[in-house]
Amino acid sequence: MDSMLILLALVGLGAGTVGGYFYRKNVVESKNRDLNEKSAQLLKDAQNKAKDLLFEAKNNSFKLLDEAKKDERMKREQLHKIEQRLVSKEQILEKKSEDADKLKEELENKVTSVKRLREEVQKIQEMQEVELEKVAQMSKEDAKAILLKKVEDDTKEVLVEQIKKTEKEVKDQAAQKAKYIIAEAVQKYAAETTVESTATIVSLPSDDMKGRIIGREGRNINTFEEITGVDVIVDDTPGSIVISGFDLVRRYVAKITLERLISDGRIHPARIEETYEKVKGEVGQLVKELGEKAAFDVGVAGLHPNLVKLLGRLKFRVSHGQNVLKHSMEVAFIAANLASELGADVNICKRAGLLHDIGKAVDHEVQGNHAAIGRDIAKKFGISPAVIHCIESHNDYIEADSLEAMIVSAANAIANSRPGASKDNLDNYIKRLDELENVCSTFEGVEKSFAIQSGTEVRVFVNPTNVDDLGAVKLSHEITRKIERDLQYPGQIKVNVIRETRDEAYAK
Numbered sequence: 290m291d292s293m294l295i296l297l298a299l300v301g302l303g304a305g306t307v308g309g310y311f312y313r314k315n316v317v318e319s320k321n322r323d324l325n326e327k328s329a330q331l332l333k334d335a336q337n338k339a340k341d342l343l344f345e346a347k348n349n350s351f352k353l354l355d356e357a358k359k360d361e362r363m364k365r366e367q368l369h370k371i372e373q374r375l376v377s378k379e380q381i382l383e384k385k386s387e388d389a390d391k392l393k394e395e396l397e398n399k400v401t402s403v404k405r406l407r408e409e410v411q412k413i414q415e416m417q418e419v420e421l422e423k424v425a426q427m428s429k430e431d432a433k434a435i436l437l438k439k440v441e442d443d444t445k446e447v448l449v450e451q452i453k454k455t456e457k458e459v460k461d462q463a464a465q466k467a468k469y470i471i472a473e474a475v476q477k478y479a480a481e482t483t484v485e486s487t488a489t490i491v492s493l494p495s496d497d498m499k500g501r502i503i504g505r506e507g508r509n510i511n512t513f514e515e516i517t518g519v520d521v522i523v524d525d526t527p528g529s530i531v532i533s534g535f536d537l538v539r540r541y542v543a544k545i546t547l548e549r550l551i552s553d554g555r556i557h558p559a560r561i562e563e564t565y566e567k568v569k570g571e572v573g574q575l576v577k578e579l580g581e582k583a584a585f586d587v588g589v590a591g592l593h594p595n596l597v598k599l600l601g602r603l604k605f606r607v608s609h610g611q612n613v614l615k616h617s618m619e620v621a622f623i624a625a626n627l628a629s630e631l632g633a634d635v636n637i638c639k640r641a642g643l644l645h646d647i648g649k650a651v652d653h654e655v656q657g658n659h660a661a662i663g664r665d666i667a668k669k670f671g672i673s674p675a676v677i678h679c680i681e682s683h684n685d686y687i688e689a690d691s692l693e694a695m696i697v698s699a700a701n702a703i704a705n706s707r708p709g710a711s712k713d714n715l716d717n718y719i720k721r722l723d724e725l726e727n728v729c730s731t732f733e734g735v736e737k738s739f740a741i742q743s744g745t746e747v748r749v750f751v752n753p754t755n756v757d758d759l760g761a762v763k764l765s766h767e768i769t770r771k772i773e774r775d776l777q778y779p780g781q782i783k784v785n786v787i788r789e790t791r792d793e794a795y796a797k
Contacts, residue, residue: 452759452762453762489531489532489533489540489541489543489544490529490530490531490532491529491530491531491532491544491547491548491551492528492529493528493529493530493551494551495528496527496528498551499523499530501556502521502523502530502547502550502551502556503523504556504557508558509556509557509558509561510523512558512561512562513543513546513547513561516561516562516565517539517542517543517546517565518539518543519532519533519539519540519543520532520533521533521543521547530547532544532547538572538576538602538605540605541572541605542565542568542569542572545568545571545572546561546564546565546568549564549568550564573598575601576598576601576602576604576605577594577597577598577601578601579600579601579604579614580596580597580598580599580600580601580602581597581601583600583601583604583614583617583618583643584597584600584643586618587618587621587622587639587642587643588625588639589621589639589640589643592670593670593671595670596644596647596666596670599647599650599651599666600614600617600643600644600647600650601614602650602651603617603646603647603649603650606649606650611705613646613649613650616646616704616705617642617643617644617645617646617647618643619704620642620643620645620646620697620700620701620704621638621639621640621642621643621700622639622642623642623700623703623704624638624639624641624642624696624697624699624700625638625639625642627696627699627700628693628696631692631696633692633693633696634675634693637673637675637676637679637693638679638693638696638697638700640672640676641675641676641679641680641683641693641694641697642679642697642700642701644663644667644672644676644680645663645679645680645683645697645701646659646663647663647666647667647680648660648661648662648663648664648665648666648680649663651666658684658686659684660680660681660682660683660684660686661681661686663680663681664677664680664681667680675691675693678690678691678694679691679693679694679697682694682697682698683697683698683701684698684701685698721744721776721778722740722744724776725740725744725747725772725776725778725782726738726739726740726747728768728771728772728775728776729747729749729768729784731771732749732764732767732768733755734751734752734755734756734760734764735749735750735751735752735764736750736751736752737749737750738750744778744782745781745782745783746782746783746784746785747768747782747783747784747785748785748787749764749765749768749784749785749786749787750787750788751764751786751787751788753788753789756788757788758788761786761788762786764786765784765785765786768784768786769784772784
């Protein structure tokens with residue numbers, strides 16, 4: 290029974306398996322058929338779409354080809370039109386060239402004709418001049434001289450009056466404008482007019498201190514003079530001794546050193562040397578501070594520190610009785626004011642005015658003109674070329690070729706020539722006046738000449754029979770030009786030519 294059941298189960302299982310196999314086979318075959326149909330349909334659709342795309346591509350290619358042909362036709366037409374225009378222009382240019390050649394030929398013919406006419410006119414004029422000379426019995430030059438002499442004689446008084454009137458008007462206007470500009474510039478800067486000397490007086494608490502300064506057998510004073518490089522003058526003047534020397538820096542260091550030794554009371558060679566070295570270092574710092582203060586007061590910034598030190602050294606430099614640092618500051622202020630009045634560069638004038646005498650800080654150490662030395666110093670410290678030109682031309686070392694350089698030279702002359710600015714040697718002053726009178730006496734017709742008003746005016750007396758009024762006017766201009774050419778002088782010199790006629794008669 291059990292075997293039967295197992296057999297039936299196996300038979301049923303086999304039949305189910307076979308049936309399931311065939312069922313799955315039918316399902317798979319059915320799906321394959323569907324897939325094949327779908328694949329065939331997709332392939333057909335793809336072929337149709339490819340045909341459509343190919344057809345559309347062909348249409349687009351034909352359209353592009355048509356458009357390219359149209360563009361080619363248009364460009365050909367444009368090139369043809371351009372070619373026609375070029376041909377037309379070429380024809381026009383050829384015609385103009387032909388016309389220009391014809392015109393040139395006509396002008397050349399006219400020039401030749403004018404030259405022939407000119408030659409004929411000149412020949413006729415020469416013949417007329419020859420005939421006129423025969424008739425008048427004088428040459429052309431003689432006739433011209435007689436005519437000019439007659440015109441001069443007839444209009445002499447009018448010319449003299451007109452020249453004097455014009456000169457007076459021009460001089461009045463120029464003098465008024467110059468006075469206004471200079472006064473405006475100078476009044477903005479007021480400086481001391483005191484002058485520096487070559488000696489410094491040191492006060493002593495008592496005359497007993499003189500002996501201690503001299504020392505045993507002059508040991509102290511000799512050491513002091515050797516170290517400081519100055520002369521110490523001990524005389525009978527009560528309560529003081531004199532330090533003499535041309536170098537203001539040395540003299541200042543010596544003065545401070547001596548004052549400290551007197552205050553300390555210990556005066557011997559070792560102490561003198563110690564005090565001198567200390568004061569010398571302090572003066573070096575003082576020189577820098579003086580240069581910085583001068584640059585600050587004038588309003589000049591950006592100077593090299595070593596250039597500032599050289600500027601400070603000018604405080605201890607004297608030229609023509611003036612302190613050079615004060616003089617440089619004065620020139621800077623005056624030059625800046627003149628520049629503002631005349632429309633020049635104020636900064637260039639101010640900087641050049643402050644540095645124009647910088648060469649004097651080392652001119653006792655370096656050979657050469659202080660303007661050239663100052664130029665080299667300015668170049669070394671990177672000063673601008675415009676300022677350098679002002680420095681090297683301020684005392685006519687070279688010719689000034691800029692408005693700023695001329696202004697700095699004028700400011701320097703104003704600062705040097707103002708009252709109390711300098712003290713000229715009497716012999717040099719008298720020599721300058723003699724030269725002025727001698728220059729005036731070299732002219733023909735001058736009887737005598739006198740320099741007056743401290744050399745700012747010269748009176749020239751002429752012989753009235755040899756020099757007339759017009760000749761006096763000419764003589765004044767000739768003397769003025771010779772003075773400007775041959776002499777050096779501050780300010781200006783007025784030339785006054787005097788011609789007077791005296792008639793004498795006696796009543797009997």
